[in-house]
Amino acid sequence: MNITVEFDDKSYALDVPGSLASEAVGFFAKMDDDMNCGWQMSRWWVPDPDQNQRCQIVADKLLTAMQNNNEEFALLMCAYILNNKPATRRIRINTDGEIQGNEFLEE
Secondary structure: OOEEEEOEEEEEEEOOOOHHHHHHHHHHOOOOOHHHOEEOOOOOEOOOOOHHHHHHHHHHHHHHHHHOOOOOHHHHHHHHHHHHHHOOOEOOOOOOHHHHHHHEEEO
16 A cells, blocks of 8 residues: 655655555554553643544654654554554654644545
């Protein structure tokens, strides 16, 4: 699946293998378990992140992976987002420190 990641006025096309989501189901479950305990989203503590908030948190991890040139982890984070928001075609990551500004676009 092709997905576009946008941040800092740049756009990156990633090809996420379709099998990655099923291969990483255990890893995704561990991520969800961690988020079940609540998460600091910028200035706010969110005690029980909903599905969209979880994807915003993961998009923040995606940004870090891409900034560190960690393509494998970036693809894994994209697979998590696609697993939870399958219609997503573009991820727009807010880099001003507000995780809540991360967007998932279907176009």
